[in-house]
Amino acid sequence: MLRRRNVLVLSVTILILFFFTTNYLRSILPSNNSVEYTSLSIEGKIQIEFKNLPKDYKIPSLIEHNTFYAFLKNIKNEKFEISGENITNLWKEANSWVTKTQIFNMSSPNIGKVAYALKNAKILKADLDTRGTQLKFIFTLDGNQQVIFKPQWYEKERIIEGPVYAGKDRYGSEIVGFYLSAILNKPLCPISVERTISLKQDVLPVATKRLLETTFMSKNRTCIYGQCFFCKKEDPICSDKNSYLNGAVIFNIKGHLVSNRSPWQRTYKKGKRAVWQEFPEKYCKYVYHHI
Ligand SMILES: Nc1ncnc2c1ncn2[C@@H]1O[C@H](COP(=O)(O)OP(=O)(O)OP(=O)(O)O)[C@@H](O)[C@H]1O
Ligand SMILES: [Mn+2]
Numbered sequence: 001m002l003r004r005r006n007v008l009v010l011s012v013t014i015l016i017l018f019f020f021t022t023n024y025l026r027s028i029l030p031s032n033n034s035v036e037y038t039s040l041s042i043e044g045k046i047q048i049e050f051k052n053l054p055k056d057y058k059i060p061s062l063i064e065h066n067t068f069y070a071f072l073k074n075i076k077n078e079k080f081e082i083s084g085e086n087i088t089n090l091w092k093e094a095n096s097w098v099t100k101t102q103i104f105n106m107s108s109p110n111i112g113k114v115a116y117a118l119k120n121a122k123i124l125k126a127d128l129d130t131r132g133t134q135l136k137f138i139f140t141l142d143g144n145q146q147v148i149f150k151p152q153w154y155e156k157e158r159i160i161e162g163p164v165y166a167g168k169d170r171y172g173s174e175i176v177g178f179y180l181s182a183i184l185n186k187p188l189c190p191i192s193v194e195r196t197i198s199l200k201q202d203v204l205p206v207a208t209k210r211l212l213e214t215t216f217m218s219k220n221r222t223c224i225y226g227q228c229f230f231c232k233k234e235d236p237i238c239s240d241k242n243s244y245l246n247g248a249v250i251f252n253i254k255g256h257l258v259s260n261r262s263p264w265q266r267t268y269k270k271g272k273r274a275v276w277q278e279f280p281e282k283y284c285k286y287v288y289h290h291i
Contacts (some may be wrong), residue, residue: 017194074107076112078115082116082120082143084119087121090113091145094114102194106187115193119139121145122141123140124140124204125208126208126211128227128228130227132229133230135231145252149250149252151237174192175194177189191250193248194247195246195247198242199222199244201243210227220241221240222240239290263283
């Protein structure tokens with residue numbers, strides 16, 4: 001009886017060991033399937049090559065970066081009294097962060113206050129922002145800081161079908177861009193926050209003439225169509241019935257910005273492929289040597 005049990009225990013142990021060893025070997029041994037490799041996309045090959053990189057190229061995860069943790073702590077909305085010198089000095093500091101290599105200071109303990117001020121400071125003047133191609137506003141906040149306001153056009157969950165450039169600006173991408181730039185330790189996206197404004201109370205009383213000229217009421221909602229390449233009277237942004245409109249408030253960078261096209265820019269014509277899509281391998285070398 002005892003012997004039979006021993007044999008059983010031994011067989012089960014061998015079976016378990018066999019199972020784990022084969023699985024382990026499968027995970028560490030390179031798969032020698034070269035046919036599979038050649039049929040992979042460029043992105044797929046990059047993913048595989050990442051795993052084979054010498055350890056010199058391996059860097060610790062940026063998310064563990066001390067600066068990022070300081071940023072996470074600092075960005076927590078910090079309530080303060082928005083008035084007089086407080087706010088003027090805060091904007092002064094935020095503007096001093098902007099250099100050629102960063103547009104916000106991840107380590108500043110005041111970054112939470114800037115986010116709070118973007119979300120809460122009174123709007124002193126509201127105008128249309130005619131830069132770019134889509135509808136946006138430029139507000140002057142208490143303390144004389146200009147910010148851009150991009151309205152929310154769609155429910156957050158809404159999925160827009162079609163090409164990657166289908167649909168209007170998604171205001172959330174401004175906010176995601178800001179946080180992503182911090183996570184990647186490249187603070188190159190302006191500080192952005194979500195904010196709900198009352199068109200009736202916060203905007204219309206301080207609106208410029210040209211903003212008011214593109215404003216009308218429709219079914220108890222305040223609607224604005226603005227002035228831009230894609231702006232149409234038939235396609236305005238409208239508040240809810242209580243006159244509220246949600247969107248992103250984006251810190252406006254002072255000074256002159258230069259546009260640099262990405263060498264990997266998409267084309268906007270259906271079916272027309274960009275050079276980088278036609279000759280992916282050669283194009284990479286070309287950009288490396290010529291741009
Ligand atoms: N935070 C900012 N600070 C200063 N200038 C800005 C800021 N955001 C945008 N701009 C300026 O406004 C221009 C248009 O901005 P943006 O790309 O966000 O608008 P858009 O309507 O989506 O235009 P496009 O279709 O050209 O992308 C930018 O090229 C830049 O010059
Ligand atoms: Mn854009």
